[in-house]
Amino acid sequence: MAAPRWRASVLWIWGNGQGLGSLFSLVSKPFCSAAAASTSVNAQRLAERLRAQKQEQDTNKKPVSTNPVQRRVEEIVRFTRQLQRVHPNVLAKALTRGILHQDNNLVVINKPYGLPVHGGPGVQLCISDVLPILAKMLHGHKAEPLHLCHRLDKETTGVMVLAWDKDMAHQVQELFRTRQVVKKYWAITVRVPMPSAGVVDIPIVEKEAQGQQQHHKMTLSPSYRMDNGKMVKVRHSRNAQVAVTRYQVLSSTVSSALVELQPITGIKHQLRVHLSFGLDCPILGDHKYSDWNRLAPQLSVGTLKKLGLEQSKARYIPLHLHAQQLILPALGSRKEDLNLVCKLPRFFVCSLRRLGLEMPNQDQNENNEAEHLGAQ
Numbered sequence: 001m002a003a004p005r006w007r008a009s010v011l012w013i014w015g016n017g018q019g020l021g022s023l024f025s026l027v028s029k030p031f032c033s034a035a036a037a038s039t040s041v042n043a044q045r046l047a048e049r050l051r052a053q054k055q056e057q058d059t060n061k062k063p064v065s066t067n068p069v070q071r072r073v074e075e076i077v078r079f080t081r082q083l084q085r086v087h088p089n090v091l092a093k094a095l096t097r098g099i100l101h102q103d104n105n106l107v108v109i110n111k112p113y114g115l116p117v118h119g120g121p122g123v124q125l126c127i128s129d130v131l132p133i134l135a136k137m138l139h140g141h142k143a144e145p146l147h148l149c150h151r152l153d154k155e156t157t158g159v160m161v162l163a164w165d166k167d168m169a170h171q172v173q174e175l176f177r178t179r180q181v182v183k184k185y186w187a188i189t190v191r192v193p194m195p196s197a198g199v200v201d202i203p204i205v206e207k208e209a210q211g212q213q214q215h216h217k218m219t220l221s222p223s224y225r226m227d228n229g230k231m232v233k234v235r236h237s238r239n240a241q242v243a244v245t246r247y248q249v250l251s252s253t254v255s256s257a258l259v260e261l262q263p264i265t266g267i268k269h270q271l272r273v274h275l276s277f278g279l280d281c282p283i284l285g286d287h288k289y290s291d292w293n294r295l296a297p298q299l300s301v302g303t304l305k306k307l308g309l310e311q312s313k314a315r316y317i318p319l320h321l322h323a324q325q326l327i328l329p330a331l332g333s334r335k336e337d338l339n340l341v342c343k344l345p346r347f348f349v350c351s352l353r354r355l356g357l358e359m360p361n362q363d364q365n366e367n368n369e370a371e372h373l374g375a376q
Helices: 021-027 043-061 068-083 088-096 127-139 166-177 270-278 301-307 311-316 346-355 362-375
Strands: 099-102 106-111 157-163 182-190 197-201 204-209 215-220 224-227 230-233 244-252 256-263 321-328 338-341
Touching (some): 088 127, 099 338, 106 127, 127 157, 157 166, 157 338, 182 270, 244 270
Parallel strands (some): 157 321
Antiparallel strands (some): 204 215, 321 338
16 A cells, blocks of 8 residues: 655654653663672573663763754663663652552553553563552552553553552453543644544554565555545455544644544554544654655655754654543542543653644633534
């Protein structure tokens, strides 16, 4: 499938993720020497640590860039490497500082950027690994581990719900599955969606993309296509999944926009695919879906000049997608809806300011919410 052409026009600056300043300062310390390492550490793990320490020392020997944006890009590279090597106790402590809500049933955290929810190839540390430690920090040493109620992509920040017991986790998961949870994301897009508000209702399927590296991506599987100016129905793919996204532009300039997204369904990478391939407005920092055959966008000369970046550094721009709000229906002993709102990470706010995008005021948010409820 041929994806829409991607024309980049970006202005961006990096800052530390919200709630991660103290974590960054802790993980930036070098590892202990081999002599001080625990005797239980096996030779392979010790060798990996020594290699990582040597790489970090070699990185530190490189001349420091005089360009402030360039320096922040280099900080991102170091931070994402260090995040996988931090001690689980340190990560759990950092997550406690970002708690948005806590009661007898739920704990709601602010998920940091670059932190996987589940383990996998190349993942040394993830949120699920530290749930037992986090529970003990909140409820004492006899506390049972917390349970995941849903997931967010590694690069996505914002509201994430955990439950104290399996039964409650299953109830919340059922609310997500039956689409009873209102989910609202904020994203900065390259270019401005047209029209400024609407619904994208296009099925999504996973396909293999050709390029320098063979890889799989989610992509659109529309039910119709244009043939000599006529609308022709396409045979439905058995692997395609129904995907529906409501969107609204909150603020815009000539080349970028702040967009509120409300996924009605929950398909993998749904928001990123609908924005990039459906509306031709990829999310800023979405290196996977900004171009079909490349894993990193080729930014224009004008954009690079504004950023003060070399093309080789463009792939380190973070994904600007934030789970800004969740509304959970009444559950258990709670008789009212639970409205969970998470403020934007610092790098997102810096990007808004430098792009000239405005934060919507509270009255505008309330009006938008009333319109959504009326539409439902």
